[in-house]
Amino acid sequence: MLDDGECKIAAAKPSGSGVTDPRRPEGDIVIAKSVGQGGVNQQADVFNIQYGLDQVPPVDGGPTPPLKIDGLCGPKTIGAIRAFQQKHFGWAGCDGRIDPGKQTIAKLNEKRQRWIMPSLPLSLTTDGWLLADMLQHVPYTRSCVHAAMTKVQSAKLGGLFAGGSMALVEKHFRIGGRPNIDADLTKIYNIYSHMLSILDRPDVYCTLDTTDEGEFISTVAFARLGGFFDKSDLTGKIVFRRGAYFASGIPDFASFVFIHEMRHYVEQQGDIGHHGKGWVTDPGMQALGPEKTLFNCDTYAGFALEARNGEIQRPGWVRSTQFR
Ligand SMILES: [Zn+2]
Structure with a gap:
């Protein structure tokens, strides 16, 4: 069984500077601030320029190999801007920077071949780097899951550090009023420990969507509910999709993406895990009672990050809270 499909962890635009889904730009590329050499280089703008440049055929000055679309303006992006400008404007027009409303952005929109990539489905042969880019974060994810387990264990055992640990558990899970807090803590602990087993063999449990089956499910990642325990169907994996670009x-x-998906994957009671989405401080997340938080994917993701790193200001990449 698939989850209800709203694992769009990255697809929603962060408040403030939104990052456009690179797969489906609506019309011309528009940037708010300058991109490139000496530019403002807002992430969303850089993202769009990289995406646009990759749609320009090399014969028209497009980059080869294509740029990595990561929203970060480094030497390769600047070099690609220069090469594009030189092609169309000569050396005089080659300052390595694209300004809103000026000739380079106009030429870019003119030369984009909009049917050229990124198009689904992904291929493991040619797009395996995207999976590799996600899997490079397995060790860090593991450290977050470990930290979560340590916090929960500390809260269970009591003693010197139990107060702080319990406070963090309370902030995220709000189990304080429950009849059997110890059982709840054990449940949380076990869920994280199952995640560690996945992170031990990410090659077995994770894959890239090469079949397009997830296109209408999520743009970033999805997971089979309870798939970790389903020995009858070993094909059900945690699947990353093209939108994982954003996270990689x-x-x-x-x-956050990993833990969210793993929470689906290790679910044994059939709960979908989408009761509230967003960061722990969001009103929609705060409104969840323990009967929901104990299943909620984003709750597990946020708790692990704060267990690992201490309190975190609401990250810009967290989509705004929704009720599902
Ligand atoms: Zn989900």
Whole structure:
């Protein structure tokens, strides 16, 4: 059984500077601020420029090999901008920077071949780097899961550090009023420990969507509910999709995606895990009672990140809270 499909951890635009889904730009590429050499280089703008440049055939000055679309403006992105400008404007127009409303952005939109990539489905042969980019965050994700387990264990055992640990558990799970807190803590602990087993063999449990089956499920990742325990169907994996681009360059984001999906994957009671989405401080997350938090995927993801790193300001990549 698939989950209800709203694992769109990255697809929603962060409040403020939104990052456009690179697969489906609506019309021309528009940037808010300059991109490139000496530019403002807002992540969303860089993302769009990289995406646009990759749609320009090399014969028209497009980059080869294509740029990695990560929203970070480094030497390769600047080099690609220069090469594109030189092609169309000569050396005089080659300052390595794209300004809103100026000639380079106009030429870019003119030269984009919009049917050229990224198109689904992904291929493991040619797009395996995307899976590799996600899996590079396995060690960090593991450290977050370990930290979560340590916090929960500390809260269970009591003693010197139990107060702080319990406070963090309370912030995320709100089990304080429950009749059997110890049983709840054991449940949380076991769920994280199952995640560790997945992280031990990510090659077995994770894959890239090469079949397009997830296209209407999620743009980033999805997982088979309870798949970890389903010995009858070993094909049910945690599946990353093209939208994992967004997460692959940000360790906290990648870890959040991993833990969210693993929470689905280790679910044994059939709960979908989408009661509230967003960061722990969001009103929609705060409104969840323990009967929901104990199943909620984003709750497990946020708790592990804060267990690992201490309190975190609401990250920009967390989509705004929704009730599902
Ligand atoms: Zn989900």
